[in-house]
Each structure stands twice: as structure tokens, then as C-alpha cells.
Amino acid sequence: MDFSLSPQLRELQERTRRFIAEQVIPLERDPRQSAHGPSEELRRELVGRAREAGLLTPHASKALGGIGLTHIEKAVVFEEAGYSWLGPTAMNIHAPDEGNIHLMEEVATEAQKERWLRPQVEGRTRSCFAMTEPSPGAGADPSMLATTAVKDGDDYLINGVKWFITGAEGADYVIIMARMEDGSATMFLSDMDRPEIVLERSMDAMDSCFTGGHGVLRFNNLRVPASDVLGEVGKGFRYAQVRLAPARLTHCMRWLGQARRAHETALEYTRRRQAFGKPLAEHEGVGFMLADNDMDLHTARLNIWHTAWLLDQGEKGNYESSRAKVICSEAEWRVVDRSVQMLGGQGVTGETPVMRIFNDMRAFRIYDGPSEVHRWSMARKLVHLAETAAAAAEGPA
Structure with missing residues (x-):
């Protein structure tokens, strides 16, 4: 693997970062939101902004009007989009639409694509x-x-x-x-x-x-x-795997952006907030949490990039996406949980975005398969591979 980003990808990363900061985050307190998510009116406004920025539905093929991102490119761009909980909605890469767009491109007939997929890629439908x-x-x-x-x-x-x-x-x-x-x-x-x-x-x-x-x-x-x-x-179950392996991974990408934001919020607070004669970040207990956050973020990103690279090589990535889903959902959750702790009272109120991120992210360890189910599935595959290797080593009877 080459971990360097091409100039084109770095430019897209920076453009996405600016778009989220300037066009999306200012709308996070917009009243057109409820307990069931952004309203259709707000969604359309966000989609319009992404369209103007040239960032709408970037994972779709160029033939349908997208950018045709590879899985590695998605890893970089989706993390930036996920920095705001409204970012994936704005860029039309939120669940379940992102996974459905991928599945429809792979499986649907041309007539089905024109009827259902093209309007969705254009941001007109969900x-x-x-x-x-x-x-x-x-x-x-x-x-x-x-x-x-x-x-x-x-x-x-x-x-x-x-x-x-x-x-x-x-x-x-x-x-x-x-x-x-x-x-x-x-x-x-x-x-x-x-x-x-x-x-x-x-x-x-x-x-x-x-x-x-x-x-x-x-x-x-x-x-x-x-x-x-x-x-x-x-062939429904087979197509479900076509959808689920990449979709598990894109969840990891988007939530990594949210976890990074929680960490950066906590880092900024603890380096400024004074307690017992010095900034909180200089107290060992807080400093260790900052270091642990950095390690979890890096571990999650490496698992995402590696699995994305495998998918780009044409591998199915079912086992690896299960592994990444468990590692990322748990590592990213730990980052957010520590960030709440470091922020103290501000972490459990709406004074910072971290409380909202905490509430939104908890379900990530459950949907697209609970961590326990993925561990069980991985264990079965590990045992099967070990038994196959042992039988091959013994040779014919």
C-alpha cells in the first residue's frame, strides 16, 4: 500500500473540509431538524449547496454524474464529510442511500437505473x-x-x-x-x-x-x-453481501469524522481550561486520554484504508469489513466517550457538539451487525481456515 495521497485527492479532501466548515456546520442548529433527522426542506438545501460545490454523490460513477471515487478515495472524502452530522446528508452519501446507490449500480438493469437510481444520484430522491x-x-x-x-x-x-x-x-x-x-x-x-x-x-x-x-x-x-x-x-443474500461489505466500511469512514471532531473539541478545551494551577491537558490522567484517542483514531483509519485497498484490488472483503466494523465502531466510540469525560459538564450538554455525537454514535456498534455477531462470524472463519490448513498439511490418508 502507498499511504501518500495524490495531489488530486488531497485537493478534494481540502475542498470537502472547507465545504463542511463553511456550508454545513453553520446549519447544525437549524430548526428544520427533529428527533427523526433533518427535514426534507433542510436536506434539499444541503444537497443544493453540495451540488454547487461539485461534491454531490461523489461515490457514484461518472456516467451517472458522480466523481467515481475508489474505496480508498471514499475513505478520505467520507471522513471529511462525517465531521458534521449533516455532512453525509449534504453530499448524498448517508445511509442507507450510499449503500443502495452502490448496490443499484452493481445489480440494477439500465431501465431500473434510469427510473430509480439516476434521480437519487442527482439528489432529487431518497x-x-x-x-x-x-x-x-x-x-x-x-x-x-x-x-x-x-x-x-x-x-x-x-x-x-x-x-x-x-x-x-x-x-x-x-x-x-x-x-x-x-x-x-x-x-x-x-x-x-x-x-x-x-x-x-x-x-x-x-x-x-x-x-x-x-x-x-x-x-x-x-x-x-x-x-x-x-x-x-x-440471489438476494448474495446481493446483500455486495451491498453490506462496502456499506459497513463507509459507516466506519463517516463516524471516524465525528470521532475526530469530538477529539479535537476535547483537545482544544483541555489545552485552554485551567485546573489546579495548569491546563487540564498537562494533567497525566487527561493527557493519557488524549493519547489514547489519537491511537484509536489512527488504528481505525488504518483498518479502513487497508480494507478499502483490498476492495479496490477486487477482493470481496467480507471478513476484513467485519473486522474493520468491530474495530472502528468500538475505537471510535471510545474516542467520543473519553472526549465527553474530558469536557466534563460541557460534554453532557449542548455547549459543544460532543453530546450530540455521543448520542448518535452509540448505535454504530449494533447496526450492520452487532460486534458480537461479527466476532462470532470471524471466529468461525478462523477455525475453518485452521482446520483446512491442518488437513492440507496431513496430506491424503
Whole structure:
């Protein structure tokens, strides 16, 4: 790996940093926000600013109007965008849209891209991804998928309930994961303004940074024509991996920006705030926390860049993205938690952005797979590799 940034990438990094500082952060206290995220009006204003700055949907292909960033380039730019909780919304790289754009570019037909993807890349529409279900349906274990799709002539009838569906309120289209009659899974596309799709409620959540919040959706005999199947019938779980491995990593990138901001806020405060005759940063207990923050930020960034590099080499990166997701979600959380501690009373109030970052980030250790599930999956793969190596070393019986 070459850790140097090209002049073009460094210029893009600096341009993104300036855009976030000058055009996005001033809107963080804009009243057009609720517990369920920025309003559509605010989102459109932010998107307009990014469009004018030439930074809208940079991960999309050049053919669709994006910059066509590689995974490594995304790592650099998305970290800068994530410095503000409104940055990903402004640049149209927030979840779930960022992952859906990647999936649609990889799998959708040309007709589907023109109908759903191009308006989304242009920032005119939003999407959601409907996979997670209430018990006993799919959660961390996708094999428990309960939503069904039954063939009916040339169409499919979809029935089921999904929840924790990020961005559901106000989304223009949805990607639905449903179980087929043979037990396989398929992804379907549908406009959200269908009467058979009911947004039952938006869920109360710790975070408030995702446009559209997290919704509960019910599908009541939703009729989807075969032309709106995403990819091939029966390959839903395979396509989920196409989406999830890069999407796990882009979460790490964006939250790294938030963690860096929390650290820099704490560093600025502790080097100025006096206590017991000297700045807080000169007290060993505080100084150690600053050093630990720096180590966690660097560790997270190295894992992101390495996994991004592997994806750029054409590797699937499933194992590595799981590893990065655990390392980054926990390291970045520790950074924010220490920053709250160093800020004292200011860390648990809205006097600084750190309290907001703390509330928003906690869920990162749960969504896209809890840390425990990723550790379990990694352990299984490690054991399998060890057993395979042992069997090969023993040779034929």
C-alpha cells in the first residue's frame, strides 16, 4: 500500500473540509431538524449547496454524474464529510442511500437505473432498504427472513413487516428483501407511494442524524412485476453481501469524522481550561486520554484504508469489513466517550457538539451487525481456515 495521497485527492479532501466548515456546520442548529433527522426542506438545501460545490454523490460513477471515487478515495472524502452530522446528508452519501446507490449500480438493469437510481444520484430522491424484521423474523441472522414473495402470474405478492428501516419516512423507493417459496431470498424494487406499503410509525431512537429516521413498514399484498426484481430471483443474500461489505466500511469512514471532531473539541478545551494551577491537558490522567484517542483514531483509519485497498484490488472483503466494523465502531466510540469525560459538564450538554455525537454514535456498534455477531462470524472463519490448513498439511490418508 502507498499511504501518500495524490495531489488530486488531497485537493478534494481540502475542498470537502472547507465545504463542511463553511456550508454545513453553520446549519447544525437549524430548526428544520427533529428527533427523526433533518427535514426534507433542510436536506434539499444541503444537497443544493453540495451540488454547487461539485461534491454531490461523489461515490457514484461518472456516467451517472458522480466523481467515481475508489474505496480508498471514499475513505478520505467520507471522513471529511462525517465531521458534521449533516455532512453525509449534504453530499448524498448517508445511509442507507450510499449503500443502495452502490448496490443499484452493481445489480440494477439500465431501465431500473434510469427510473430509480439516476434521480437519487442527482439528489432529487431518497431510498430505504427493508431487510430487518421483528421477532421471529430476520435480524442479525438473515436466514430467519419472514417476509414472503409469492409468484402470481407474471408478478409477485409481497407480505410482511420490517422495522428499523432507516430513511423510511419520506423515501421515494424501497429495496425489499423477501423469502421465496423455495426458501431462497430475492430483492424487489418498489415506489414507496403504494397503498400496499404502510409506514406504521417512526421509532424513537438515540440517534437523530438520519433523514427519515427509522420506520416500521408493513407490506400488504404488494404487487411487484417481474421487471422490478433487483438482479436475479433467488440471489438476494448474495446481493446483500455486495451491498453490506462496502456499506459497513463507509459507516466506519463517516463516524471516524465525528470521532475526530469530538477529539479535537476535547483537545482544544483541555489545552485552554485551567485546573489546579495548569491546563487540564498537562494533567497525566487527561493527557493519557488524549493519547489514547489519537491511537484509536489512527488504528481505525488504518483498518479502513487497508480494507478499502483490498476492495479496490477486487477482493470481496467480507471478513476484513467485519473486522474493520468491530474495530472502528468500538475505537471510535471510545474516542467520543473519553472526549465527553474530558469536557466534563460541557460534554453532557449542548455547549459543544460532543453530546450530540455521543448520542448518535452509540448505535454504530449494533447496526450492520452487532460486534458480537461479527466476532462470532470471524471466529468461525478462523477455525475453518485452521482446520483446512491442518488437513492440507496431513496430506491424503
